[in-house]
Each structure stands twice: as C-alpha cells, then as structure tokens.
Amino acid sequence: MHWADYTAERLSKERGTKQVACSGITPSGEFHIGHLREILSAEMIHRACLDADLDSRYIFIVDSMDPLRRVYPFLSDEYEQFIGCPLAFIPAPDSEGKPDYDGVSYAEHFLGPFLDALAEIGVYPEVVMNHETYQNGQFAKKIDAAIEKADEIKQIIESISGRELDDNWFPYKPLGSDGSMDEVTVTGYEKPFVHWIDRYGNSGTADIRKAEGKLPWRIDWAARWGIHGITCEPAGKDHGAAGGSFDTGLPICKLLGSEPPSKMVYEWIQVKGAGPMSSSSGNTIGPIEALNLVPPEIIRYLIAGSKMNRHIDFNTGGALFQMADEYERLVADPPNIESEELTKRQKVAAITQTGAMRLSQIDRGSNPAESVAGVSFRHLAMLAQIKASDEDVWGSLRNSGHLMGEPNSALKKRLTRMRNWISSVHFPEDARIQIRSKIDDETRAELNDNQLNFLSELGEQFSEINWSDEEISTTIRTTAAKSGISGRESYTALYLAMLGRKHGPKASALILEIGRKDAVDLLS
C-alpha cells in the first residue's frame, strides 16, 4: 500500500473521520527544495484521506509571526534595524534589497510567488497566517496556559532536549518598543497582560489576545496543533531526532489541553545538478526554480514514488530523463492490480505504484494518461533543441501525429520548462545535440567503403532535391538502396557522421533543421 494511503488508514483508526493535515513554512525568503517534500507529504496524506472518504482539510501555516533572524544576502544593511521583528510587520525589500515602506509586508512578499509555485503542482492549501491567529486572540488561551504552567514546560524542555534554560526564561516573547522581541525581559503577568522592559529601558505591556508577542518556537508549534485540531504534520528528521521539537511538542501539547498529532518524520531531499555540487559552485536550485524546469507531475512523482524515510537525491541532470521515462512508462502501461497471476509481493508493489501514480496527478482524480500530453519528455527535449520557434515544434508534432490542432496549456508549459532546462547549467551535456560540421577521421575509420560512398552520394543528392522532410527521407532510402547497404547500416553511418553516435532523432527532421548548405558541407 502507498505510504499516504497507509497513513490515512492509520489516522482514521487513531483520530476518526475528521482529519487536519498541516505543513508550515517561514517566509524569510530562503526557500529550499526540502519544503516541497514537507508540503507534498502533507498534501498527499490529505488527498489520501479524501480518497478514503474522510473529512479532511489541508492547512498551510505561514510563520509570519517569526522574527527576522539575520540580514540575508539579498537584503540591504538597512534590515539590521528589523532583526527580531515579526516578518508580518516589516516592509518587503525592493529590487535593490532596500525596505519598501509603501509595499506589502515582508512575509507576503515572499509568500506570494511561493504559493503561485504550489498551484503549479496542484497544491491549494488553506493558508493560515500565524500572526493573524495571534491577532484575533486564538492563541490567548494557550498562552495563558503556558504561562501558568511555565515551570512544567521548562522542565519538559530541559529534560527532553537536554538544553538548559535561563532563570529569567519565560514562555512568551513580547515585542519591545521598537517592535523587536530580542532582549525584551518580562517583568510580570496579569492576565491578559504581560509586562516587559526592553533593551533601551523602555517598559510596556503586551496583550496576549493580540499580536503583541509570541510563544517561543517549541511551544508555538505545540499550541497550534491544538488550536487548529491538527492530526497530522510530517516533520523533517531534524525535528524527529531525540530531544527535537517533536519530542518536546507532544507533552507540551497535552499539557496545554490538546491531543497532539502522532510523530511522523520524513528524510531529507537533496539536489544534484549536472555540474558540481552546490557548495563549491553555487550550482544549487530552489523549489521555485525547480518548478520552472521540471514538469509538475514529475516533481510530485519524485515525492510520491519515494518512501518517507528514504533519502532522496533530486537530480536535475540526466536522471530527469530516467525519472520521466519511468513515469511515462508507468502511466502508459499501469500495473494490473486485479490480476490473479501476481504473487502477494507483486500485488503489493502494483498497488503502491498505482497509488504513487494517482497522487502524482496535478488535479486530484484526473486520469494519469492525460498528464503526459501525448509527447514523451525525451522527444520534447530533442525537438526543443532542433526547433528554434515553438510554432515549429508544434508543426513537427502534428506531422508525427503526436498533436492534433493547437497545443493545450499543459503542453505549452512543458515546452517552456524544457527550454528553461536546456538553457540552464543543469541540462546534461551528453543529451545536447551537437551537430558536426565535418566527418572526422575517427568516424571514417569506423565506416566501411559502402557507407562512405553512401554518405558522399547523399551529399550530392542533397544539393539538388527539394528541401523538405519527405524528400530528404526518400532520398536517404533511395540512395542507400543504390549504394547496396541496408537501411540500418545507412542510418548508422548517417548518425555517426552527423552526431558521432549510432543513434539519434529522426534523421530527416534533423537534416531539414541543419539546412541544405551545412548538410552538404558535412557530407562532402
């Protein structure tokens, strides 16, 4: 059974029919590919719950109340003044990285494009801005409980995580006079007000029913589980480690009066491109960029096809072809779950694969066969390289019977992504079509006399015929017959001459694209 379906079944037994899957993100601007695993894991469990007829929601909590932790490389020095301030309350950077006081908040600025990217992979969560949950008082009860039980919480954190907390540690961080929560000391609590004094010596009070402060991370996480009734939130393995935030979160959540979700941990995902690894070359790739290169169902398949506790190497180089092939083959020839001939194991594998395919669809419930848009990933990679204009690509697809009429938007997006990939550093060199200008000596040595005669004869024919796909194709065959070699030998010779390999894309299309002059020069 697929892990998402298995989880749905388990959740149903543990928590009944009402399910709330959740994932979160800090909109600091530093997104990485791992967020996709977190989000898709939660979203797929949500879909599996729906498919199991459970009443499921998927919420996406944006940590907009989290403080700016440091001045990131893409920010100007002016952001120094905002360190410690909630991301929802500080201005977004403009194109030069300077704060733009007239625009949207920092949190919204980075969140927008990210949500757009999620829509591309068919993820439409209920978005919860965490600062709003503070603002509208939903946190108040939990904050009060946390303050009342501060000693117990402190003990939980200290005993489970092994960290030692300061004597003046307090389970609530109020905002100081400058809006930052750094170095603000709590001086007292009179429900619902927390009294504080900040680093400038200014004092004030924070109303726990408003967004005038927040719970520290480990408590915030535990509290929100209760507030939103979250039954499932996959967490990265860092949280899952002994003493990590999951282990402290479970008892804290109970202490605050709610039932926590059961522990669920996923492994890391790492990016490998065609070039050297990120640290040395800066050849790294974020989730938004990845979605600009890779077909969305392939991204989903990457996550859906791997078990949660399995480390994923996301390779944006040649392995993409393999992954796309695998997906397309699966879709074209889905395993027959009903077959009587399968052993138990084969049956389990078939069901798992079918589940992965189902969960890889952008639109829930749509037919997987429609996702490939009638053209293979490999084929499109070839066409995108030899056809400069999109119109010519569609023309070629119509000729080959892959396309009827106008391309749909899925296919157009596929081509756009393919072009992005090809022009990026990630595209594998050995997939690049390199057309030679001359037949080199090495190639000549590999060919027999008949093949060489065939090539030079072909060059002469090419300078005379009509320059069309069909004509070129016919000429190759007739010339081959005249030279007394088989179709196979003739094509092998032609590909070796043009590409230095024995195989290639359809020869006539390729030659048409090369152009008469270069083709004749090459063969003569």
Added chain:
RNA sequence: GGGCCUGUAGCUUAGUCAGGUAGAGCGCCGGGCUUUUAACCCGGUGGCCGGGGGUUCGAAUCCCUCCAGGCCCGCCA
C-alpha cells in the same frame, strides 16, 4: 556522549508495519524491425536481501549483536 534513519542485481529500488519459494526499472548481451522522433518488440544476463547469532516447520521481514554510510541533539525541512 545520546538518538534517528538507511544498507536487497553494475545503478535506482519494491517487498520489512500484518514471516510463507527474492520482484521491477535502468544498464549490459543477443535477436527482430528492408521509413530509427536517443524509439519499439522479443529473449537473456545478473542477488549467500551488510556480517554473525537467535526465535520459528519456515526469516529480507521478528529479536540480539557487530560493521558501514547518512543525519540530528543551536528556532535550518
């Protein structure tokens, strides 16, 4: 030091929760296709399931132990 995860064919892996003769894809080799869109079709190759021990009629699967790799224990998924 404490803990988590992983180790199955050259590569990527399924199967481990519910023990019942090791499955797949890629690669490779051979054959087919007298129009080769890196194609497609057919056949073949390949595994003491990390090592050792235990439980069992029976273990990749459960238990113990060792080895190897990755990771966490600082608010990095």
